[in-house]
Amino acid sequence: MITFESVSKSYPGGTQAVTDLDLEIPTGSFTVLVGPSGCGKTTSMRMINRMVAPSSGRICIDDEDVADIRAVTLRLGIGYVLQNAGLFPHRTVVDNVATVQRLLGLPKAQARTKAYEAMERVGLDASMANRYPAQLSGGQQQRVGVARALAADPPILLMDEPFSAVDPIVRLELQQEVRHLQAEIKKTIVMVTHDIDEALSLGDRIAVLAPGGVLHQYAPPLQILTRPATDFVASMVSKDRGFRQLSFATLQDVQATALPAPGADDLIELGTLAPGWKLRLDTAQGRAAWIDPTGAEFAAGGAVRRGDTVRSALDAVLASPVSAALLLNGDSVPTACVTIDDLAPYLRHGVRNPA
Numbered sequence: 001m002i003t004f005e006s007v008s009k010s011y012p013g014g015t016q017a018v019t020d021l022d023l024e025i026p027t028g029s030f031t032v033l034v035g036p037s038g039c040g041k042t043t044s045m046r047m048i049n050r051m052v053a054p055s056s057g058r059i060c061i062d063d064e065d066v067a068d069i070r071a072v073t074l075r076l077g078i079g080y081v082l083q084n085a086g087l088f089p090h091r092t093v094v095d096n097v098a099t100v101q102r103l104l105g106l107p108k109a110q111a112r113t114k115a116y117e118a119m120e121r122v123g124l125d126a127s128m129a130n131r132y133p134a135q136l137s138g139g140q141q142q143r144v145g146v147a148r149a150l151a152a153d154p155p156i157l158l159m160d161e162p163f164s165a166v167d168p169i170v171r172l173e174l175q176q177e178v179r180h181l182q183a184e185i186k187k188t189i190v191m192v193t194h195d196i197d198e199a200l201s202l203g204d205r206i207a208v209l210a211p212g213g214v215l216h217q218y219a220p221p222l223q224i225l226t227r228p229a230t231d232f233v234a235s236m237v238s239k240d241r242g243f244r245q246l247s248f249a250t251l252q253d254v255q256a257t258a259l260p261a262p263g264a265d266d267l268i269e270l271g272t273l274a275p276g277w278k279l280r281l282d283t284a285q286g287r288a289a290w291i292d293p294t295g296a297e298f299a300a301g302g303a304v305r306r307g308d309t310v311r312s313a314l315d316a317v318l319a320s321p322v323s324a325a326l327l328l329n330g331d332s333v334p335t336a337c338v339t340i341d342d343l344a345p346y347l348r349h350g351v352r353n354p355a
């Protein structure tokens, strides 16, 4: 557990960066500090590893005041991922990743072995090992930064805007990887971002900070969306707020619509679902098509599974010519479809109480 106890920070010159911050970050959680530029996110995070000292209050890791831990010892136990990866340009990828292990006194060969393991964990091919950072894409550099932070297996990982310098597609990929990584390795992750979407999709707890480093709300993402504590939080999440809630429910409990049995021509008559339309299923080929009353065929893409979110199902339904998305079972076979009526309880009552 990382705890901030009445922590304030004012810089020389008088900037009040953080004001009376109380925060409990549970071990193994993914906590995101979010807020507009200059609201003290980075300052708050850097006080955890003593890169910045608080003006008042204290920060404890498992009840030990970080001020009482030697800075070097503290930092070696806390992985730190910087915005632009912050790699050493004159060191190869593998030596960048091995940095902390080397600082911990591990012989070069052993440190490199650990570095290769960390590279594999973040999806970096071993063939990259002897390249220099300038020979990598932005996304690959960022992966090296994450691998370096993870190589010494620290229980805590701090990430400062780790995805802001890469393009939106790579950004989504990296976000997904970090989410999987977190599920796998269960580190305590504290991440800083100014992007509320990123915060909502990654964090299991979100701290919303306002200018002056004033904490407005600290809660799980769904609560931030459905019950913003202040007007400031509401203004941060206002765009697509209702729609975004649909990302927090899956199709697990949705009453899907059964598919009628195929006729003699192997086609399924959709009946009241879409009068005059039929469905052709080619299970062996993994293909399906909706057929309109004139015989024109439309590929039935956008199939969904029970684990998918209501938001992605709604998108698939809206994109479908028959306003229905095929529901696949664990063997990727369509067993039913999801219609707008099936999703209606979520649209009427929100994701908290769809019944």
Ligand SMILES: Nc1ncnc2c1ncn2[C@@H]1O[C@H](COP(=O)(O)OP(=O)(O)OP(=O)(O)O)[C@@H](O)[C@H]1O
Pocket: 011, 012, 013, 015, 016, 017, 035, 036, 037, 038, 039, 040, 041, 042, 043, 044, 194
């Ligand atoms: N070393 C410093 N000396 C003086 N003022 C500083 C220093 N570092 C940060 N500040 C100021 O403290 C305030 C908070 O900065 P901080 O970097 O913590 O905010 P942030 O929310 O992380 O911002 P951004 O999203 O732009 O990185 C800002 O007004 C900033 O100018």
